[in-house]
Amino acid sequence: MNKSLLVGAVLGAVGVTAGGAVATYSLVKGPEYAEVLAVEPVKEQIKTPREVCKDVAVTRQRPVKDEHQILGSVLGAVAGGLVGNQIGGGNGKKIATVAGAVGGGYAGNKVQENMQSNDTYTTTQTRCNTVNDISDKVVGYNVKYQLDGKVSQVRMKDDPGSKIPVGKDGQLMIGQNQ
Template sequence: MKQSVLIASVLGGGVALGAVGVAGYQALSHKATPAAPVAAASQPVAVAQVASAPTPAAASVPTPAPVAAAQPAPAAKPAAPQHASYAKVLSTKPITETVNGTKVVCHQEQVVRQAPVQDQNRVAGTLIGGVVGGLLGNQVGGGNGKKLATVAGAVAGGYAGNQVQDQMQKRDTYADTENRCMEEPSTSQKVVGYQVRYSLDGKTGTVRMDHKPGKRIPARNGQLLVPTAQ
């Protein structure tokens, strides 16, 4: 009797557990799938066929062509500068240096010259003096004394006449001019070049040249075409 009750209790507990498990499974199934509404028994159920609206075809949009990346424009080459063919001369200044030396200085000078002597031996004076002296001696004494006085007077007169003529010849002069020259130290200024100021391509400059330029100087590519003084 007791065994029967025990078996009945075990079976009853197993059935209860099984019922609880089935109820839990159904409850979980109802939560996952919603129940469809139940139509009234008296109304026929029309199954609504919802036609799916045709999906409009996507509008054909033209695909834009790929745009090339903008390339920087090449830089323009600078224009070659234009140069004038001539430089305009603004001013010219001579360059000098001091030179030491000597120079010959001449001047006219008045001089006294002796007249040319015609009678170098003064014969005329001697003869005239002798005659005069002899005449004077002849007036002295008499006889042989007179002769001696005459000879002595002639000798003395000749000598005196000679000396008188000599003095007269020495005093026979005339004035004349003579060109006399002599060397003297001197300094001078020598031109060794020219400092030239010019204008070329709107710019001014200076250059030393060995000759005096005109109003303009030939040029090429901004450079003068003349040799410069060293």
């Protein structure tokens, strides 16, 4: 057999085999997209603090000028002594005057104390406190997909829509589908 014919036959066989392999590869090439079956948003609660203020009425006691109620005690003692002096005669009158002065002094003290504790005024005061507003923020998506008849799940930053591109290596192209 001719050497050229043999080399041509071998090269032709190699070429046909290689061409068939390329044609077979392009027919067996994997899918371009994975089908999305379900998308579930992943949420995180966000607390946003804010200050709430309101005006409230506040009752305060006026400052006391006579802490020991001396004026009330003195006026009560004078009034009590005058009333006691009107009772009885002789030594009884003296005892009644002293007793009236002591009782009147005590009563005057208590009357002034009561008047001072009830001497109040009302003002408006702003009171504030912090409350938290709670809201949900989507931080990702759990995506259930089907690729080559196999169902899998992946977490993605964004909602992929109805399909996810697949690379030449058969891997999902996450982030390139938006």
